[in-house]
Structure formats: structure tokens, C-alpha cells
Amino acid sequence: MIITLFIGLHLFNHFMSIYGIHTHIEVMAKLRLVYRNPFAECILLAVVMIQIITGVRLYLMYRSKSRFSFHRLHLLSGLYLAVFLVIHVTAILVGRIILHLDTNVYFGAAGINYFPFNLFFIPYYGLAIMSFFGHLSAIHFKRCNKSVLGITPKIQSYVLITLGAMITASIFYGLTDGLHGITIPQEYKILVGQ
Numbered sequence: 001m002i003i004t005l006f007i008g009l010h011l012f013n014h015f016m017s018i019y020g021i022h023t024h025i026e027v028m029a030k031l032r033l034v035y036r037n038p039f040a041e042c043i044l045l046a047v048v049m050i051q052i053i054t055g056v057r058l059y060l061m062y063r064s065k066s067r068f069s070f071h072r073l074h075l076l077s078g079l080y081l082a083v084f085l086v087i088h089v090t091a092i093l094v095g096r097i098i099l100h101l102d103t104n105v106y107f108g109a110a111g112i113n114y115f116p117f118n119l120f121f122i123p124y125y126g127l128a129i130m131s132f133f134g135h136l137s138a139i140h141f142k143r144c145n146k147s148v149l150g151i152t153p154k155i156q157s158y159v160l161i162t163l164g165a166m167i168t169a170s171i172f173y174g175l176t177d178g179l180h181g182i183t184i185p186q187e188y189k190i191l192v193g194q
Contacts, residue, residue: 002047006035008038017174021182022172024105048085055082070157074138077163084128099190106188109175111185113184114192124128126168133164 009031017024035044063075076105095103113123137160144153151159178183 002044002147003051004136007152011129011132011167011171012107014171014175017182018170021105028104048089052082052085055079067139068178070138070141070154073134074142077094077134077138080127080131081135082123083129087124088128095191101187105175107191109182110184110188110191112172112175113182113194117192122172126172129168129171130161130164133160133167137161137164 002079013024013027013031016027042170059075059079062071092103092107095101095107101107108121108125111117112125137157140160141153141157144156147153148156
């Protein structure tokens, strides 16, 4: 639940980039009051490590037993999220500790706005967001056993995936040109060799 809450807030913050990078940074500053303190960061890092270890372990235990589509989605999305979290958390720590950068929106946007780096970073981030929503939809399908307003759990799960695709597209729109454009500050261009 802690990771889901954090990722939800993190994605909301990135979604706000459609209103401009300044809006994104204002929202981020408010959210950082909650999660950017030593106590919260230690809890978050511990929970991320537990999630990675248990997720990989569950994937290895159940991968051959997975025939059902939502069960397979649950395993594969969880595995991708584990790999993503290892890379992403490491990159954030390197950015903060070694490069002395504020790992704000420009830290992530640098990679998706410069060729050829965007050939890696667009699928990397896109699959992460879609894996998050795929994971949620698979869990919802497995745990929900009743229709809501005549909509079956399977359709509800597909709606979550569709919502994830729309949010992913919106985030990429905001973090590239968007309504107001984005200019990467010079200190972040070190990330793309400039």
C-alpha cells in the first residue's frame, strides 16, 4: 500500500506536467514535504527493497504455473516493476549523491527529450507506468468478485489498463512539448552527454 500510494502521488505529479513544468515543480515541492525527509525515505527504500525481493521470488515460484491472462499480467508486470525500481532508485541516488542534482522533473525529462536516449527512456518509463496499472488491474481482477453497475471485474480491470494508457500518454505529452514546452536546464544536460 505504501508503494502504491507513493507511485500514485508520483504519477499525479508527472501528470500535472500537462499544465506546464512550473506546475509540476510546484506540486512536487508540496509532495516532497511528505516523502522527502529522512524518516519517510528510509521507510520507502525499505518497502521498495522488500517489494523487489518478494516480487522476484513470487515470479520465480509461479512463472511456469501461469496460464491465465491476468495472472500472467500480474507476474510479468511485477517483474518489470522490480527491474525498473532497481534501475530507477539507483539512478535517483546517483543523481542526488554523486552528480549533486535535484532529481526533479528535469532529471527524468532529459532522457526522453534527446535522441538517441529517448529510444531507451520512452519505452523504459512507458512500460513502468503501464506495468503499474497492469499490476493493479490484475490484482483487482483476482480480488474483486462482483460487478459494479453491471460492469464485470474483467471489464473493470480493462478500464484500469485503459486509464493507465491514457495517463501514460498524458505524462509523455507533458514531459516533452506539451502545452508550454520544456527546456532542459544546462546542469541536467550532463545526463545526455552535453
